[in-house]
Amino acid sequence: MTDEKLLRWIWLTTVTTIGSYTPHRLLHHFSSVEAVYEADEEAYRQVSDLRKEYISPLLNKSLDKAKEIGDYCRAYQVGVVTPDDYCYPQRLKTMLNYPLVLYYFGTWYDFDALPCVAMVGPRKMSPYGEAATKRIGVDLATSGVLIVSGLAEGVDGLAHKAALYAGGKTVGILGCGIDRIYPASNKELYLQMYQRGLVVSEFPPGTAPMARNFPIRNRIISGLSCAVLVVEAGESSGSLITADYALKQKRLLFTVPGSIFSANALGSNHLFRVGAMACMSYVDIAEALRQDFPHEILLRPKAVENKKRKAASSDKEYLPSFDRKKRPLVEKRLVKEPAKKNAETVNLSSEEKSIFDLLSYEPVLADNLVGEDRSVAQVMRILSMLELKGVVCACPGNRFMKED
Numbered sequence: 484m485t486d487e488k489l490l491r492w493i494w495l496t497t498v499t500t501i502g503s504y505t506p507h508r509l510l511h512h513f514s515s516v517e518a519v520y521e522a523d524e525e526a527y528r529q530v531s532d533l534r535k536e537y538i539s540p541l542l543n544k545s546l547d548k549a550k551e552i553g554d555y556c557r558a559y560q561v562g563v564v565t566p567d568d569y570c571y572p573q574r575l576k577t578m579l580n581y582p583l584v585l586y587y588f589g590t591w592y593d594f595d596a597l598p599c600v601a602m603v604g605p606r607k608m609s610p611y612g613e614a615a616t617k618r619i620g621v622d623l624a625t626s627g628v629l630i631v632s633g634l635a636e637g638v639d640g641l642a643h644k645a646a647l648y649a650g651g652k653t654v655g656i657l658g659c660g661i662d663r664i665y666p667a668s669n670k671e672l673y674l675q676m677y678q679r680g681l682v683v684s685e686f687p688p689g690t691a692p693m694a695r696n697f698p699i700r701n702r703i704i705s706g707l708s709c710a711v712l713v714v715e716a717g718e719s720s721g722s723l724i725t726a727d728y729a730l731k732q733k734r735l736l737f738t739v740p741g742s743i744f745s746a747n748a749l750g751s752n753h754l755f756r757v758g759a760m761a762c763m764s765y766v767d768i769a770e771a772l773r774q775d776f777p778h779e780i781l782l783r784p785k786a787v788e789n790k791k792r793k794a795a796s797s798d799k800e801y802l803p804s805f806d807r808k809k810r811p812l813v814e815k816r817l818v819k820e821p822a823k824k825n826a827e828t829v830n831l832s833s834e835e836k837s838i839f840d841l842l843s844y845e846p847v848l849a850d851n852l853v854g855e856d857r858s859v860a861q862v863m864r865i866l867s868m869l870e871l872k873g874v875v876c877a878c879p880g881n882r883f884m885k886e887d
Contacts, residue, residue: 493549498540502699582685589681598776601631603722604638606713612715622873624651657684659692710735737762770863847881
């Protein structure tokens with residue numbers, strides 16, 4: 484593609500609203516981006532459903548802004564992909580408002596040849612959501628799935644970390660310019676993605692992370708993917724927007740079953756009513772994708788035999804940790820930590836085991852563990868012993884949960 488043609492693609496994104504259907508109406512009417520650029524006011528008026536207020540910006544034929552963006556991309560080695568490029572994902576072209584320009588840092592993937600799964604969820608995870616993201620994210624990446632997410636705090640960031648930790652492929656879709664690191668707390672993760680993954684944005688460099696941008700980018704997260712997994716979501720979670728896009732784009736939709744008492748699961752549990760499938764482990768997603776990707780997806784024999792396998796101590800090594808002191812940013816492979824203690828490797832007395840079995844990976848109120856044969860004092864003593872043995876952790880509000 485020539486520089487002139489690229490400049491016209493960039494120009495079109497600067498005179499129309501990103502994520503809207505306007506540029507696609509123009510492209511459908513004029514057949515090419517060059518013809519859209521060359522058209523005059525009278526020609527624009529012939530475009531069906533093109534409102535008058537959208538015509539005025541199109542009459543500004545200056546390419547100065549487009550050249551400024553192009554110069555920035557060349558100077559800072561930002562990759563640029565448009566619908567005219569052979570590497571533009573065909574999955575995105577099935578969208579009526581597919582992105583016209585994609586800016587990226589990292590290694591561009593052949594998305595259409597890879598099983599891609601979006602993992603999304605809230606910025607403030609529950610302990611259960613965190614444990615599920617770690618386990619499923621690492622297992623999917625290990626099985627050959629490319630993890631797609633939004634490089635935000637919470638589930639998004641943890642899904643990327645899980646893929647990187649497993650040595651897998653991952654892509655982060657931004658709701659701001661490629662030159663902006665947002666949130667700032669994800670700076671180290673952004674750099675890891677730059678070095679070992681892929682960071683993509685349809686917003687031109689310099690675009691601030693405004694709230695309205697994030698629902699727009701969500702359509703790309705689902706659009707690039709074969710399946711979307713909502714780990715957990717509250718009633719008003721932005722993850723439900725991605726789930727809605729997935730249904731409209733006819734992508735497979737999965738969600739992790741959550742507690743009916745958890746506010747973080749009210750939205751995700753509702754997805755079962757609109758056709759979402761339950762994800763009890765990565766196997767549920769991997770098996771659904773194997774028909775289209777029989778050679779790309781690898782299922783571990785143990786996982787095939789046991790779809791509901793227990794968390795073995797060896798699996799603990801997969802859980803990602805990006806402690807700067809323990810794992811320098813420049814390290815190519817993250818060193819695995821020794822497996823943490825768990826109930827299978829620690830000797831528990833019968834009364835300790837009886838209390839441990841009542842706990843889960845979500846905080847449980849200590850009072851709920853009291854029974855006819857167990858007083859409050861006995862329960863607290865046993866919980867203290869379990870905490871000392873490293874298999875239980877205390878949470879605020881006199882609550883306790885299994886150590887993940």
